[in-house]
Amino acid sequence: MIEYRNLKIAILGAGSVGAQVASLLLEHGEELANRVGAGLEVVGIAVRDLDAPRTAEIPRELLATDARSLILGADIVIEVMGGIEPAREYLELALTSGADVITANKALLATHGPELFAIAEQVGAQLYYEAAVGGAIPIIRPLRDSLAGDRVHRILGIVNGTTNYILDRMDRDGDTLEQALAAATELGYAEADPTADIDGFDAAQKAAILASLAFHTTVAVDGVHREGIRTVTRDQVVAAQRSGFVVKLLAVCERLVDPETGRDGVSARVHPALIPAGHPLAAVHGANNAVFVEAEAAGSLMFYGAGAGGRQTASAVLGDLVSAARRHVVGGPGVAESTHADLPILPISSVSTRYQITLSVLDRPGVLAQIATLFSEHGVSVEAVQQSVVTVGGGEDEESAGATLVIGTHRATEKALAATVADLAGSPVVARVESVLRVEGL
Amino acid sequence: MIEYRNLKIAILGAGSVGAQVASLLLEHGEELANRVGAGLEVVGIAVRDLDAPRTAEIPRELLATDARSLILGADIVIEVMGGIEPAREYLELALTSGADVITANKALLATHGPELFAIAEQVGAQLYYEAAVGGAIPIIRPLRDSLAGDRVHRILGIVNGTTNYILDRMDRDGDTLEQALAAATELGYAEADPTADIDGFDAAQKAAILASLAFHTTVAVDGVHREGIRTVTRDQVVAAQRSGFVVKLLAVCERLVDPETGRDGVSARVHPALIPAGHPLAAVHGANNAVFVEAEAAGSLMFYGAGAGGRQTASAVLGDLVSAARRHVVGGPGVAESTHADLPILPISSVSTRYQITLSVLDRPGVLAQIATLFSEHGVSVEAVQQSVVTVGGGEDEESAGATLVIGTHRATEKALAATVADLAGSPVVARVESVLRVEGL
Structure with a gap:
């Protein structure tokens, strides 16, 4: 066995990730030392409570409550505690003391990323965060390095496992949103308060990180348009199936031309969207994640x-x-974050995409013509219309109560679409605007 | 616009890849300079024939026939000429002169990789080869860096687009192998001499590269067991569909325990295999590639x-x-290849997997029992049997001519299976061993 010098590793947090990091490091220490050319010595694991239960076995003597001392004695600090404070303060301390930092903390990066990257660059330290998006899926490194010579046009990401599990159950098992959420909670996929997942906060943080990387532009989480899945109904999912789509919660990061200025800009948004059933993202089931990149x-x-x-x-x-x-081991500075492009972050109103609009309308002659006129007045071009007559009663007593129109549009701006929908809602022939869904991946 | 110092780039080869590299570099030069912090100046493109037609527009004054002078004046050499010589000689010259090298040449890496990596390490130069496997798909960097802290168990790769296109046509369009190959040739997916693709040579080179990286062990291309798709029939594809499988040409790289020694070893192999229809690899259509990694x-x-x-x-x-x-720009040496594990390369006989065996047998009582006994004598456990009676004649004249048995096994070694198949072929109740296919991804 070769003798190496040891690098000192401090781990902040011993939750489900931290405990596994520590246990894998201890288990595969020798193999990792051979890959690195240096020993990786865990000098301590900072926890709030020495006696809290752990998901993996960790030697008791490694646990410590004084995070600051651990940080100051480490070459590399691994932050897996989550939350904003004191994680932000600890990472600032680690970076200014010259340690490299590894974090899985998407919330922290999406809110305080730019200032942490700036500190790292100033002192020549590195900030790594592959774990912040997509769990084990390598996505940060491919975007930062492999695609560094290419130009990314669009990212469509399923980046929240909980909501994908819920939508997948609604699609494949016929669950309502409530039933699927209950199942997700029971399996531990959803937390007691599922707001972060269900309302798209988690996905929005990841969208901010992906958009920043892909477009060499700082995108903060408040620049991300966010809609969650609370309003998605089983009816919408069934209707989507019938027209050859699957409903997914997508993080969409796009480089596009600002219709106002004619110049390039960036849009980052999270919302439920229809994806064609044959799209690779449609086959992402359960709590899995996937990131689809168009370059x-x-x-x-x-x-x-x-x-x-x-x-x-x-x-x-x-x-x-x-x-x-x-x-x-080999020395030399690493790679700083690249934000040279510094493109403007565009509001959702600048985005153009396709839409599927479901309307309950009166069932009488001329309705379709009136609605089509309304679309064309706003410059929204209709690609396809499916009409089904809704009946009440049954057998020989049934009578027509109205009809359902499912209208697919060509590419239109959010602005034009919003104006169209507002007029539809006020139209005397429309009983109700049942649903408006964006269509991506076509 | 910021003024940067220029790095001198030499490109060897102006074929379909080289011409695109040159044209993208010239087109996006400023954007790339901003990402790097240095200008990227193409000092020349080495070609054999200055007047050959090119697939992208390249300024005539950049073309040169003296590759050696170009190499000696370059900071970074991009080799996209293909073939073994003179590519090997040029890269050796580039590395010894201290230039970093980027290559897309899988054949060269799979045969002379170890000596080139050794030279690079000696002089502190870097050898990059993301393009050698899976085209644009980032797979080298994820394996080398992102999964560097994990332990890869198995890789199942669709790494040859031509054969995937052919098998996909056989599966979805009902083509025979000959029809599908003709279509692939017409579309430019297959070359006039399709041997490198059809017989699995290309996939074997990629398997050698992937296995070396994943298992930190030098795997040369002659250590890769190789079977192509020439023997795959439309009947096999149809039978596979019926039992819920898709036939794919797979590169399988596996860490396994050598049954002879009880110690860890590596197997790399290329062969047609059955993949369950629900497996993510089964949805890889056309000429696309995909690499499935289990860690x-x-x-x-x-x-x-x-x-x-x-x-x-x-x-x-x-x-x-x-x-x-x-x-x-930032200085410092890069990362050397890691071959510290140096595991033994195991022959195909040490591999164990599942199999599907199709037999034509006599249609009479007791046949199934005899065949089942034969399997169990070799320690091969049968998981499922499907029997269908084949008839000759038609209508009221039809008579039973024999039966087809499709036998699925549990995991068994290649050795045991080969012995079983030899005995089946010699059995008086077996008319013919129709096909033997490995099953992966279960």
Whole structure:
């Protein structure tokens, strides 16, 4: 066995990810040392409560409550505690003391990323965060390095496992949203308060990180338009199936031309969307994640895998740890964040996409013509209309109560569509605007 | 506009990849300079014939026939000429002169990789090869860096677009192998001599590269067991469909325990295999590639995209170029190849997997029992049997001519299976062993 010098590793947090990081590091220490050319010595694991139960076995003597001392004695700090404070303060301390930092903390990056990257660059330290998006799926490194010579046009990401599990159950098992959420909670996919997942906050943080990387532009989480899945109904999912679509909660990051200024800009948004059933993203089931990238030269790429889980996330953390440790061994600064493009962040109103609008209308002659006119007045071009007559009663007593129109549009701006929908809602021939869904991946 | 110092780039080859690399570099030069922090100046493109037709527009004054002078004046050399010589000699010259090298040349890496990596390490230069496997799909970097802290168990790769296109046509359009190959040739997916694709040579080179990376062990191409798709019939594809499978040409790289020694070893092999229809790899259609990775902590990951094409491959080359150029700007050595594990390469006889065996047998009582006994004598456990009676004649004249048995096995070694199949072929109740296919992804 070769003798190496040891790099000192501090771990902040011993929750489901931290405990797995520690346990894998202890288990595979020798193999990792051979890959790196240096030993990886865990000097301590900072926790709030020494006696809290852990999901993996950790030697008791490694646990410590004084995070600051641990940080100041470490070459590399792994932050897997989550939350904004004191994580932000600890990482600032680690970076200013010259340690490299590895974090899985998407909330922190999406809110305080730019200032942390700035500190890192100033002192020549590195900030790694492969685990912050897509769990074990390598997506940060491919975007930052592999596609660094290409130009990314669009990212469509299923980046929240909980909502994908819920929508998948609604699609494949016929669950209502409530039933699917209950199942997700029971399986531990959803937390007691599912707001972060269901309302798209988690996905929006990841969208901010992906858009920043892909477009070399700082995108903060408040620049991300956000709609969750609370309003998605079983009826919508069934109607989507019938027209050859699947409903997914997507993080969409797009480089587009601002219709106001004619100049390039960036849009990042999270919302439920219809995806064609034959699209690779439509086959992402359960709590899995996938990121679909469209680039100028590379064409379409997809990265797929488990988006969460302590052990899976730990894999991404350890990959970053090996990178950071190799840099310590061979010397030399790493790579700073690239935000040179600094494109404007465009509001949702600047986005153009396709839509599927479901209307309950009166069942009488001339209704379709009136509605079509209304679309064309706003410059929204209709691609397809499906009409079905809704009946009340049954057998021989049935009578027509109205009809349902499902209207698919060509590409239109959000602005034009919003104006169209407002007019539809006020039209005397429309009983109700049942649903408006964006269509992506066509 | 910021003024940067220029890095000198030499390109060897102006075929479909080289021409695209040059044209993208010239088109996006300023954007790439901003990402790198240095200008990327193409000092010349080495070609054999200055007047050959090109697939992209390249300024005539950049073309040169003296590759050696170009190489000696370059900071970074991009080799996209293909073939073994003179590519090997040129890369050796580039590395010994201290230039970093980027290559898309899988044949060269699979045969002379170890000596080139050794030279690079000696002089502190870097050898990048993201484009050698899976075209634009980032797979080298994820394996080398993102999964560096994890332990890869198995890779199942669709790494040859031509054969995937052919098998996909046989599966979805009902083509015979000959019809599908003709279509692939017409579309330019298959070359006039399709041997490298059809007989699995191309996939075997990629398997050698993937296995070396995943298992930190040098795997040469002659250590890869290789079977092509020439023997795959439309009947096999139809039978596979009926039992819920798709036939794919797979590159399988596996870490396994050598049954002879009880110690860990590596198997790399290329052969047609049955994949369950619900497996993510089964949905990889046309000429696309995908690499499915099973790792200890990360679980299952998949990387999907266009596996070939000049522009797609150029994207991977440019990603490597940005990495190499950043290293020149920030200084410091890069990362050497990691072959510390140095596991033994096991022959195909040490592999165990599942099989599906199709037999034509006599249609009389007791046949199934005899065949089942024969399997069990070799320790091969039968999981499922489907029997169908084949008739000759038609209408009222039909008579039973024999039966077809499709036998699925549990996991068994290649050795045991080969012995079983030899005995089946010699059995008086077996008219013919119709096909033996491995089953992966279960």
